[in-house]
Amino acid sequence: MGVQRTDLDVRPLGDGELPDWIRAMRTGFLRTPTPTPREVEIRSGAPGRLYGAFDAGRCVATYRSFDQRVTAVGGAPVAANAVSNVTVSPTHRRRGLLTRMIDADLRAARDRGDLVATLIAAEYRIYGRYGFGPAAGATEWEIDVARTGLDPRRPVPEEPGARLDLVDPDGVRALGPALYERVHRGQPGAVDRDARWWQRATGLFATGDEPWKEPFCVVHRSTDGTVDGLLVYRTDEKWGEGKRPLNTAAVEELSAATPAAERALWRYLCAVDWIATVRTGPRAPDSLVADLFPDARAARVTTAADWLWVRLLDVPGALTARSYEAAGSVVIEVVDEPLAAGGPSGGRFRLDAGPQGSSCTPTTGSAELVLPLGALARLWLGDASVRRLVDLGLVEEERPGAAARADALFRTGRRPWCPDLF
Known part of the structure; x- marks a missing residue:
C-alpha cells in the first residue's frame, strides 16, 4: 500500500475549499483542472459528504459519499452509503490516502445504520481490498438495424390501444420520476433518483465540459393511458456515398415497467428513419434486446463488465x-x-x-x-x-x-x- 504520511491532513472539507477539491477531482479524472464558477455553484448545493486530503493546504485527494437506497432482491429499499468522486493526485499515490478516507466514511455509515456501501469502480483492482465485491454487471450492445429482420409494416406498439408519444424535457421531469419509482422497485440493484438527478438529466443544470444538448424523448402509454416506458436517445448526422444514411442512435435512458413497453421502445428506435446503428449504452446483462429481433445476431455485445460494487456493512x-x-x-x-x-x-x-x-x-x-x-x-x-x-x-x-x-x-x-x- 505504500508508506502513510501522517503529516497529510485527511478530513471533511472546510469553508472555501470546494474549488480546490474540484480541481483535484478533475485532475484525477484527466479533465481540464480549473472548474468553472458554474460548476462550483452547482456542486456547492449537491447533497453528500465531501472528504479531502491536504498537503500544505492543497487538496491532493478527493472522496464523496451520499445517502442512497438500493433495491434488494424482493424489492425492499436498503439504506446505502454511496461512494463517488474518488481520486488521488498522481503526485500523492501509494500513501494510504484512500484507505484513510474510506475507513472514516464507512465507519460513519455503520454508525448511521447503513446496511451496505455502493460504488461504480473505475478500476477493478482497487476496492476488493476494502471488502467490496462486484454485485451487478452491465452489458452494452450495438444493433445493426438493417440486420434485425423487423417487419416495417408491423405496428409499434403492438398492444391494441397502447401508444408512443414524443415529449420534451419538461414532460420527462413530469412523467419520469413516477415511472422510475415503479421500475426500480422491481429491479434488484437499482438505486433511487432524487429531483436533482432529473434536473441534471434534462438540462436544467450540468457540470460537464460540453454544453447540454436536448435529446429525443419518447414515452410509452399502456392501453389505459398509464406511462409505463421512457426512452431518451441522441443521434449523430452521418451519411455515406450515394446518399445512404449512416446515423447512429445512442440510448441514454430506457426504463420500462412492463416487458411490452420495453419491446415497443426498442422496436420504435430501430424503425426511426435514417438510423442505421443503435448503441444501447449499459444495460442489464439479461436485457430483452439480446434476443428481441428475428435475427438475434443483429445485437452485438461490445462491452460486458462489472458495474455496481457492494460492501456489506x-x-x-x-x-x-x-x-x-x-x-x-x-x-x-x-x-x-x-x-x-x-x-x-x-x-x-x-x-x-x-x-x-x-x-x-x-x-x-x-x-x-x-x-x-x-x-x-x-x-x-x-x-x-x-x-x-x-x-x-x-x-x-x-x-x-x-x-x-x-x-x-x-x-x-x-x-x-x-x-x-x-
Missing part, C-alpha cells in the same frame, strides 16, 4: 433485507478483508430463509461455507453462483452439498442491474 441486516424464493439454511463464515475499511463485518452466521422471511444470526456451529466479504457481495443481489465461486477458489465448501443449497437460496430469476452511474 451489516451482514445479518443485509441478508435479511432481501427475499428468498427457496427455503433452506446454511452456516457461512464471512472473512473480512485485511484492511477492514469501516470496521470488521465478518463472523460466522446461520442463515435460515424462505419465501415467508429469513433470519441471520451469529453462531458457533461449524461453517459450511467460508467466503470473503467481497464474495458475499457477489451473492447478495443474486447474480453469482456459489458453485462457480467455489470452482474459482473464492469460496471454500466445508460440507459437501452446501454450495448447491446456498445457490438455491441466493439465485434469482432476474439478474441485478444498476441503471445509473454515480
